[in-house]
Amino acid sequence: GESVGLHLPTLSVQEGDNSIINCAYSNSASDYFIWYKQESGKGPQFIIDIRSNMDKRQGQRVTVLLNKTVKHLSLQIAATQPGDSAVYFCAENIKRRALTFGSGTRLQVQP
Amino acid sequence: DAGVIQSPRHEVTEMGQEVTLRCKPISGHNSLFWYRQTMMRGLELLIYFNNNVPIDDSGMPEDRFSAKMPNASFSTLKIQPSEPRDSAVYFCASSSGGSVITEAFFGQGTRLTVV
Numbered sequence: 491g492e493s494v495g496l497h498l499p500t501l502s503v504q505e506g507d508n509s510i511i512n513c514a515y516s517n518s519a520s521d522y523f524i525w526y527k528q529e530s531g532k533g534p535q536f537i538i539d540i541r542s543n544m545d546k547r548q549g550q551r552v553t554v555l556l557n558k559t560v561k562h563l564s565l566q567i568a569a570t571q572p573g574d575s576a577v578y579f580c581a582e583n584i585k586r587r588a589l590t591f592g593s594g595t596r597l598q599v600q601p
Numbered sequence: 602d603a604g605v606i607q608s609p610r611h612e613v614t615e616m617g618q619e620v621t622l623r624c625k626p627i628s629g630h631n632s633l634f635w636y637r638q639t640m641m642r643g644l645e646l647l648i649y650f651n652n653n654v655p656i657d658d659s660g661m662p663e664d665r666f667s668a669k670m671p672n673a674s675f676s677t678l679k680i681q682p683s684e685p686r687d688s689a690v691y692f693c694a695s696s697s698g699g700s701v702i703t704e705a706f707f708g709q710g711t712r713l714t715v716v
Contacts, residue, residue, distance in 0.1 A: 524703045533605075533692050533707025534644070579644065585701050588634050588657060591644040 502598045509567040511595050513580035516561060520582040523556060524589065525565045529576045534591075537565070537578075567597075575599045605708035607693050613714045619681040622711045625674055626695030632702060635668055635678050636692040638710070644692075650676065683715045 503509045515523070521542055526534040540547040540554045540563075547554050553566040563580050577596050581589045606625040614620050626633050635647040649657045653670045661668070665684070670676040680687055690712050694705040 521701055522703045531709075533694070533710055534705075535707070536704040539703040583701060583703055588632075588646050588649040589702065589705060590646065591636075593643045 499594075500596045500598065502600060503570050504600050505570060505572060507570055509565075509570045509574070509597055509599075511565045511567075511578050511597065513563040513565075513592055513595075514561060515563060515580070515582055515592075517582060517584065517590075518558075518561070519584055521585050522583045523554070523563050524581045524583065525552075525554060526579045526581060526591070527574075527576045528579065528594070534579060570597075570599050572599050572601060605693055605695050605706050607691075607708035607711050609711060610709060611712045611714075613716065614683055616684055616715055617682040618715075619679065620683045620687075620713060620715075622678040622691050622693075622713070624676045624678070624693030624708060626676070626693070627697075627706055628674065630695035630697045630706070631673070632696040632698060632705075633670060633676050634692075634694045634696075634705060635676070636694065636707075638690045638692060639688075647678070647691075680713075683713075685715045688713055688715050 522539050524539040525537040527537050528534045538549045538552050538554050540556050551568045555564045577594045579594045580592045583589050608623045631652050633650040636644050638644045646660045648668045650670045668678045690710045692707050692710045694707040696702045696705040
């Protein structure tokens with residue numbers, strides 16, 4: 491079936507560096523792609539979304555890039571901080587359906 | 602707002618027992634979701650309600666699972682009888698999105714252990 495997946499299960503970066511988390515998707519019919527962050531013991535938390543007709547969207551310290559040609563989504567975090575340590579999920583949404591989540595990437599920020 | 606409230610936070614039960622998980626969505630939200638999270642299968646959608654009506658229950662594993670939303674402020678997920686393979690963290694989430702939902706607010710989850 492159609493699904494959303496991730497390239498890297500664990501990413502380790504130094505505090506202050508930029509982080510890039512990648513995601514591959516297979517469903518070309520998705521209307522939106524979304525990034526969520528899950529800290530230990532908590533539920534997932536919305537970070538940013540991007541509509542399928544866009545290539546780039548920026549938020550506070552985060553940028554999401556969408557490459558529809560190769561069905562690839564990435565989340566860039568600028569100046570990574572210890573509080574950014576978490577598991578990051580990409581998700582997709584097709585109109586009138588609930589979110590479908592990928593398998594997640596763990597981001598570890600080294601001091 | 603206190604956010605999405607789930608209870609209990611932890612539940613340990615014996616195989617064969619009935620388990621009921623509860624959720625109070627954020628006031629004013631018209632969509633409610635139940636997800637299950639395991640190491641092996643990640644976050645899986647179980648069921649999705651819109652305006653208290655089940656829209657998509659294709660993720661409900663089998664007849665042992667049932668979910669209800671009697672009103673806009675309360676939902677339950679019941680497992681009867683429970684099995685060890687049901688052990689997981691169950692999340693409830695709500696959203697005010699219209700036809701396209703991107704931002705869902707998740708509760709803290711209920712960690713279920715079936716022994």
